[in-house]
Amino acid sequence: MAKNIEVKDLLDAGVxxxxxxxxxxxxxxxxxYMERNGIHIINLYKSAAKMQEAGDALSxxxxxxxxxxxxxxxxxxxxxxxxxxxKANMPYITERWPGGMLTNFVTIRKxxxxxxxxxxxxKDGTFNSLSKKxxxxxxxxxxxxxxxLGSITDMTRLPGALFVVDITREHIAIKEAQKLNIPIFAMVxxxxxxxxxxxxxxxxxxxSKSIKKVVSYVSDAIVDGLSDRKAEKEAKKxxxxxxxxxxxxxxxxxxxAEAPSTDKEDKKAMKEAKEDVKLESKQETLDKxxxxxxxxxx
Numbered sequence: 001m002a003k004n005i006e007v008k009d010l011l012d013a014g015v016x017x018x019x020x021x022x023x024x025x026x027x028x029x030x031x032x033y034m035e036r037n038g039i040h041i042i043n044l045y046k047s048a049a050k051m052q053e054a055g056d057a058l059s060x061x062x063x064x065x066x067x068x069x070x071x072x073x074x075x076x077x078x079x080x081x082x083x084x085x086x087k088a089n090m091p092y093i094t095e096r097w098p099g100g101m102l103t104n105f106v107t108i109r110k111x112x113x114x115x116x117x118x119x120x121x122x123k124d125g126t127f128n129s130l131s132k133k134x135x136x137x138x139x140x141x142x143x144x145x146x147x148x149l150g151s152i153t154d155m156t157r158l159p160g161a162l163f164v165v166d167i168t169r170e171h172i173a174i175k176e177a178q179k180l181n182i183p184i185f186a187m188v189x190x191x192x193x194x195x196x197x198x199x200x201x202x203x204x205x206x207x208s209k210s211i212k213k214v215v216s217y218v219s220d221a222i223v224d225g226l227s228d229r230k231a232e233k234e235a236k237k238x239x240x241x242x243x244x245x246x247x248x249x250x251x252x253x254x255x256x257a258e259a260p261s262t263d264k265e266d267k268k269a270m271k272e273a274k275e276d277v278k279l280e281s282k283q284e285t286l287d288k289x290x291x292x293x294x295x296x297x298x
Contacts, residue, residue: 005048005217010203013213016042017204018190028190031202040190045203051214054185054199058161061183063232064223066160067091068185069152070215071173076208077215079166082151084219089226091152091159093173098148102176104159112153115145138142161185163218166205168192187214 010016016025018032018040033043058068070092072081078094085092093101117136121127127135162177164170164186174196177184184197186262187205194200204210 005051007044007048010044010047010213013209014207015047015203015210015213016044017207017210018042023191025037025191025193026195027195028188028202030289031188031194032190042190042202050199050201051217054201055217057183057199058163058185059216059221059225059228061160061224062088063229064160065229066154067157068163068222069093069155069159071097071170072165072211072215073097074166074169074205076206077211080208080212081165082176084215085151088219088222090222091155093151095148097173099172100176101173102158102180102182108149108152109156111145115142115149115153117213118142158182163215164197165211165215166192166203167196185218186297187211 016033018028020037021040023182024032024040028040031043031046033041035041061068068088068090070081070085070090072078072094073096074094076235081092082094098108118127118141121138130138159182160182161183162173162185164173164184167174167184167186167188168191174184174186178196183199185199186196186197186201187203188194188200189203189205194202201214203214
């Protein structure tokens, strides 16, 4: 379960600052506390509650073994998101969103495989056999792919969820996730529509301190989920070992199997004895018959 968040910490990070009142989205009205100097102020108590809800949900997704893809291409969020996503061992996109990243995932995987094939060329020496111009072209292609897709090389299937900073800027990613019914978690400022995402966290998505506060909380929740998954696996292994040890002990305690019954041998002996008796009686009969014949001759 995600840890509780203090409203004072959110206030110090500037999470409560929204956009200018003229740029607001009316659907954000339930999360706006007041207006001051032409700027909307976000209700931090609601922000804290939404962060707690999102953290719990993300923790469960991580515990199930699925990946959470972080998306943030705005300048002030790039480094923060990359750092926090790496801490949680999750994929992230901080450069331009590649169109079809989700809806055409097979093609994206081909590009990742191409990057891996270039790496193999460098290892086996094929790369050195190319001309200077070809080597330069391949190196540039590798650098471009690394910049765009380097963070998702380990993502072999569609993510279990998306975490987005600024849904207005990342509208293409939002649309693709909606088509595939992938749950979306996002920082939503006063100029955005919270209805576009399943888990909206009302927060200032422009200030680096605010982004750091929310994203680090989310990252910690994911790490907790991964820890729970690891602990559960270890507990299952221990339980399996104990069960196996119990079976072995029970087997060792069982009395040794008695020697197989000799009933068959007894029956065989009796049969042989009967046959011997029959032979003896037949022999006696023959002897008697022969003796009778001798007497008759006399």
